[in-house]
Amino acid sequence: MTLIKEFSPVTSIEVGSHTTATWLGMTVNTDTIYATLVAAVVTLILAFVLRAKVTSTGVPSGVQLFWEAVTVQMRGQVQASMGLSLAPFVLPLVVSLFVFILIANWISVLPLQFASAEGGAVELLKPPASDINFVLALALFVFICYHAAGFKRSGIIGYPIKVTKGHVAFLAPINLVEEIAKPISLSLRLFGNIFAGVIMVGLIAMLPSYIMWAPNAIWKTFDLFVGLIQAFIFALLTILYFSQATETEESHH
Amino acid sequence: MSEAVISGMTLLSAEAEAGTTNFLIPNGTFFFVLAIFLIVFGVIAKFVVKPVQQVLDERERLIAQTAQDNRQAAEQDVAAESEFKQELAAARSEAGGLRDQARAEGRQVADDLRSDANVVVADKLQQAGDALKVEGESLAPSLSASVGSLSLTLANRILGVDADVSKQQSNVEGRG
Numbered sequence: 001m002t003l004i005k006e007f008s009p010v011t012s013i014e015v016g017s018h019t020t021a022t023w024l025g026m027t028v029n030t031d032t033i034y035a036t037l038v039a040a041v042v043t044l045i046l047a048f049v050l051r052a053k054v055t056s057t058g059v060p061s062g063v064q065l066f067w068e069a070v071t072v073q074m075r076g077q078v079q080a081s082m083g084l085s086l087a088p089f090v091l092p093l094v095v096s097l098f099v100f101i102l103i104a105n106w107i108s109v110l111p112l113q114f115a116s117a118e119g120g121a122v123e124l125l126k127p128p129a130s131d132i133n134f135v136l137a138l139a140l141f142v143f144i145c146y147h148a149a150g151f152k153r154s155g156i157i158g159y160p161i162k163v164t165k166g167h168v169a170f171l172a173p174i175n176l177v178e179e180i181a182k183p184i185s186l187s188l189r190l191f192g193n194i195f196a197g198v199i200m201v202g203l204i205a206m207l208p209s210y211i212m213w214a215p216n217a218i219w220k221t222f223d224l225f226v227g228l229i230q231a232f233i234f235a236l237l238t239i240l241y242f243s244q245a246t247e248t249e250e251s252h253h
Numbered sequence: 254m255s256e257a258v259i260s261g262m263t264l265l266s267a268e269a270e271a272g273t274t275n276f277l278i279p280n281g282t283f284f285f286v287l288a289i290f291l292i293v294f295g296v297i298a299k300f301v302v303k304p305v306q307q308v309l310d311e312r313e314r315l316i317a318q319t320a321q322d323n324r325q326a327a328e329q330d331v332a333a334e335s336e337f338k339q340e341l342a343a344a345r346s347e348a349g350g351l352r353d354q355a356r357a358e359g360r361q362v363a364d365d366l367r368s369d370a371n372v373v374v375a376d377k378l379q380q381a382g383d384a385l386k387v388e389g390e391s392l393a394p395s396l397s398a399s400v401g402s403l404s405l406t407l408a409n410r411i412l413g414v415d416a417d418v419s420k421q422q423s424n425v426e427g428r429g
Contacts, residue, residue, distance in 0.1 A: 016276030026281025033285050040289045044296055051300040056311035064308075071305045091306075092298035100293050133282035138290060 013202035016195075018131065032131040039104035039128060046099070070095055077236060082243035087149045090242050097138060098235040104128045105194055105227025108201070109220050123201065127227070129194035132187070139187035142238050150245030163245075186237055193230045197223045 018029035049063045060068065074094045078084055084091065105127050112124035128134040150159045166175040197219075204215045409415060 018276065020280075023281065023285070026284070028281040028285055032282050033289075036286050036289050040293050043293050047296050047301045051304065054304045054308060056308040057315070060308075064305075067301050067305050068309065071302055072309065075306075089298065092302040093294060095302050096290070096294040096297040099297070100290060128286065131282060131286075132277050133279045134286045136279050137283050137287040141287060141290065 013199065013206070015199060015202075016130075029131055029133065031126055032128050032134060035107055035125045036104065036128040036134060038125060039100060039107055042103050043096075043100050067095075070098060074098065074235060074239075077239050081239055082246055086153065086246045087242055089145075090149075090239065093142070093145065094235040094238050097142070097238060098231050101129065101138070101190065101234055102228060102231035104134070105231060106224060108194070108197060108227070109224055111216075111220075123198070126198060127194045129190050129230070130198045132191055135187035135191040136183075138234070139183045139190075142186065142241065143183040146238070146242045146245040149242055153246045154248065159245075162248075182241060186234065186241075190230050190234055193226050197226060 019031045020027050021030045022028070046063055046066070049061075050067050053061050054064055071091070075084065075091055078091050078094065082090070107125045108123065108127035108130075110125055114124065147159075150163065153159070154162050163179060164172045164175055166172070200219050200223075201216070204212060204219055207215065
């Protein structure tokens with residue numbers, strides 16, 4: 001990749017540009033879908049490897065240890081904040097979110113950059129979370145799920161009243177704003193972090209090739225950490241929102 | 254570096270002015286990404302979280318089972334040891350009893366033998382005494398018969414004179 005840059009140096013950065021196509025009458029960002037598919041395939045391979053070799057008495061494989069570690073960690077979080085029985089699908093949801101977002105973020109560590117015809121640094125596999133569609137899809141799905149869980153717990157009428165009123169009635173407007181802010185902050189937090197990583201890589205790519213490798217290596221290492229933290233925060237906030245939606249007046253202490 | 258940022262910014266604003274799509278507005282990608290995620294979610298829920306939870310529960314059960322087995326084994330060990338000690342003490346007291354009994358029997362046998370031997374010894378002594386008495390008695394008359402002559406002989410030798418009583422009487426009368 002460095003060689004390519006020597007032949008056609010990167011002179012500008014492109015922000016938020018996507019290769020697009022029209023599928024089913026909709027404009028789609030094919031690069032995002034491609035990277036999402038790669039992340040999904042990696043996740044599914046890990047899942048099927050576990051399914052094939054899962055054991056409770058023998059020596060667990062590395063893949064099983066990975067899934068066990070994630071499941072145990074998330075189960076602990078769910079149990080600590082809301083209990084497993086309230087919404088049984090929360091655990092698989094947060095495990096899926098964490099692993100899927102983690103792998104999607106870590107895709108960007110692969111050094112697959114090339115210079116576009118316009119001179120911008122382009123990555124073969126962009127982290128999908130640097131596309132607003134990816135983060136919105138996940139955050140809105142979580143939004144709908146936790147509100148559905150809330151409706152199931154507090155009733156068709158009781159739940160909206162509980163959400164709006166909160167603890168005291170006059171804070172209702174603030175509560176409404178908070179509810180709307182939840183999916184926005186959840187999605188934009190992830191988007192902003194990963195998007196910034198892409199911009200950083202683009203900026204670093206403008207450095208001369210004899211020094212570029214150093215900040216690139218440092219940044220990509222840090223990006224691994226950011227990707228892990230953001231995946232974890234996304235899963236953690238999902239649990240938190242579920243626990244807020246499913247708590248009842250009696251469960252306040 | 255800052256120039257690079259500025260040029261990037263100008264590129265961005267130029268794009269916006271040119272009326273290209275704003276990348277912060279979601280488009281159809283949303284639905285495709287959502288569909289992909291739902292597939293991943295379904296697979297993970299069915300093929301990962303469920304078996305992993307089963308494995309965790311199973312492991313917990315095995316650990317509890319092992320702990321209980323250990324406790325049972327320890328209890329059995331303690332019971333076996335106390336039983337062993339009990340048996341050992343019983344055997345020891347039995348052995349002591351046997352030893353005492355043997356010692357008593359031995360003493361009895363020795364006493365019996367000793368009393369038998371005493372009887373035999375007394376018998377033998379009696380026999381020997383009787384034999385000696387019979388012999389003495391048989392010898393006494395002959396010996397006592399010879400006492401007179403022997404003592405005469407002895408007296409004669411000592412005195413150097415005939416100490417025969419019958420003769421002596423005449424001698425005494427003759428002198429007197």
